[in-house]
Amino acid sequence: MDIENLIQNYIKKRPCMFIEKLNFDYLRSFLNGFLCCSYYTQKDNRIDSIFKNEFHDWTRKWIEKNKNMIFDVNVDYVFYIRSVCQTEKECFDLFFDLCDIFFKEVHDKIENNIC
DSSP, rough: OOOHHIIIIIIOOHHHHHHSOEEEEEEEEHHHHHHHHHHHHOOHHHHHHHHHHHHHHHHHHHHHHHHHHOEEEEEEEEHHHHHHHHHHHHHHHHHHHHHHHHHHHHHHHHHHTTT
């Protein structure tokens, strides 16, 4: 299982089954643990690597463009998403929407041999 499958087919449907309650920090910790485990057990694949290395910056750029915000710091996707959301539920909804867009773009790039 890769990070895309985990997010899209499991966590998105029932997040509290995996992280107890809607807490965006819990989600980040869970996903980081999954990525770390995949890496150290050599089950890390291309999608995992792309998500781990590019999702933070991609999220920043998407929010800057689509939410008319400018960030002067480089941090993680949780910071950027929290900057435009009022509630944990909004954070989760935006995160899942961004994942849909991000993974589609990644697959388009892979299909076209861009990444």
